[in-house]
Amino acid sequence: MDTKRIDLLNLDTHELTGLVVGWGEPVYRVKQIQHWLYHELASDFDAMSNLPHALRARLRQTTSIGTLTPRAEQQSVDGLTRKTLFQMADGQTVETVLMRYLDAPGSPEDAADAPNIARRTVCVSTQVGCPVGCPFCETGQAGYVRNLTFGEIVAQVIHFARAEKAAHSDSALTNIVIMGMGEPFMKFNVTWRAIEAFTDSARLGMGARRITVSTSGYVDGIQQLLAKNSQVNLAVSLHAADDALRDQLVPVNRKYPLRELMQACREYVHQTHRRITFEYALMDDINDSPAHAQAVAQLVRGLLCHINLIPLNPTSRAPYRRSPQARVQQFEKILRAADIPTTLRVEKGIEIAAGCGQLRQQVDARRAHSVS
Numbered sequence: 140m141d142t143k144r145i146d147l148l149n150l151d152t153h154e155l156t157g158l159v160v161g162w163g164e165p166v167y168r169v170k171q172i173q174h175w176l177y178h179e180l181a182s183d184f185d186a187m188s189n190l191p192h193a194l195r196a197r198l199r200q201t202t203s204i205g206t207l208t209p210r211a212e213q214q215s216v217d218g219l220t221r222k223t224l225f226q227m228a229d230g231q232t233v234e235t236v237l238m239r240y241l242d243a244p245g246s247p248e249d250a251a252d253a254p255n256i257a258r259r260t261v262c263v264s265t266q267v268g269c270p271v272g273c274p275f276c277e278t279g280q281a282g283y284v285r286n287l288t289f290g291e292i293v294a295q296v297i298h299f300a301r302a303e304k305a306a307h308s309d310s311a312l313t314n315i316v317i318m319g320m321g322e323p324f325m326k327f328n329v330t331w332r333a334i335e336a337f338t339d340s341a342r343l344g345m346g347a348r349r350i351t352v353s354t355s356g357y358v359d360g361i362q363q364l365l366a367k368n369s370q371v372n373l374a375v376s377l378h379a380a381d382d383a384l385r386d387q388l389v390p391v392n393r394k395y396p397l398r399e400l401m402q403a404c405r406e407y408v409h410q411t412h413r414r415i416t417f418e419y420a421l422m423d424d425i426n427d428s429p430a431h432a433q434a435v436a437q438l439v440r441g442l443l444c445h446i447n448l449i450p451l452n453p454t455s456r457a458p459y460r461r462s463p464q465a466r467v468q469q470f471e472k473i474l475r476a477a478d479i480p481t482t483l484r485v486e487k488g489i490e491i492a493a494g495c496g497q498l499r500q501q502v503d504a505r506r507a508h509s510v511s
């Protein structure tokens with residue numbers, strides 16, 4: 140991939156207008172190009188049949204439609220979850236996951252034909268690696284490399300939108316979660332430009348309420364989101380309800396301790412009247428005791444929220460193991476008894492390394508093995 144080319148997915152409408160009008164083209168070409176990029180999901184300039192040949196040739200010579208190349212893919216046994224490792228123009232890699240949820244219980248054969256898929260959610264990454272460094276997370280331990288451009292975030296969605304359209308012609312993506320590799324609020328403006336591309340009717344046109352952004356607790360980012368008056372859903376990776384433990388599990392807590400984080404969450408609910416989701420990954424003998432559950436209930440009491448309990452995706456990182464089923468159920472029971480809305484996350488593709496960063500780590504390990 141020629142890195143000097145302009146990535147069209149990394150241009151907002153204003154920037155694309157500047158480019159196209161700067162070439163002496165009429166402004167209506169912008170709408171036509173965006174229609175091909177985001178509605179027809181074209182991957183090739185030759186498909187853009189209502190553009191003059193000269194304009195298509197210029198686009199082909201100087202621009203690209205995204206910069207991602209799929210390098211590895213895994214599919215869950217039931218066929219509902221797919222994870223793709225993308226390589227970008229500079230050779231760095233990120234993961235993206237497509238999760239399909241059945242409308243009614245169906246067999247894997249049903250899933251393959253997809254007659255009863257209720258939701259199609261894409262989970263996108265925002266950074267190569269992650270500077271937050273959570274010790275139980277493959278991405279956090281692999282080290283931070285760089286932020287993605289907003290075009291690289293948008294391209295992850297476009298890839299799966301195209302794949303779903305090709306497989307089942309009337310099957311649009313229904314949800315986007317910004318919850319993959321990286322901390323999306325570390326570069327708020329980049330994440331916000333991606334959200335604009337997702338929601339802008341001239342581009343992907345998805346309702347803001349169908350988009351969720353998940354933070355490890357970047358209070359500045361929560362406040363910047365609030366300032367946008369957006370209807371985007373907010374999720375916070377909590378994982379501990381006291382500062383001493385959270386300092387270890389989610390090191391950004393040392394910068395934004397729980398008192399500040401919870402204050403920002405209360406402001407969010409007060410201003411938006413929207414419910415916050417707290418993600419809580421249950422780790423054996425680390426944060427899964429009845430006392431931990433009671434501390435969580437105490438922390439969020441009175442807040443419009445929902446707790447999403449996640450059995451940890453096992454990695455090679457001792458001592459962070461998945462909690463035994465009995466302790467998971469006990470934890471859930473304590474929260475429910477305290478009237479805290481709680482769900483246990485449906486496991487999507489544990490057998491395909493659906494934990495953040497695990498496919499990337501596996502591919503890197505294979506590469507290292509093959510050159511040693």
Ligand code: SF4
Nearest residue numbers: 269272273276279321
């Ligand atoms: S869990 Fe999320 S915030 Fe923590 S290191 Fe992994 S990607 Fe970063």
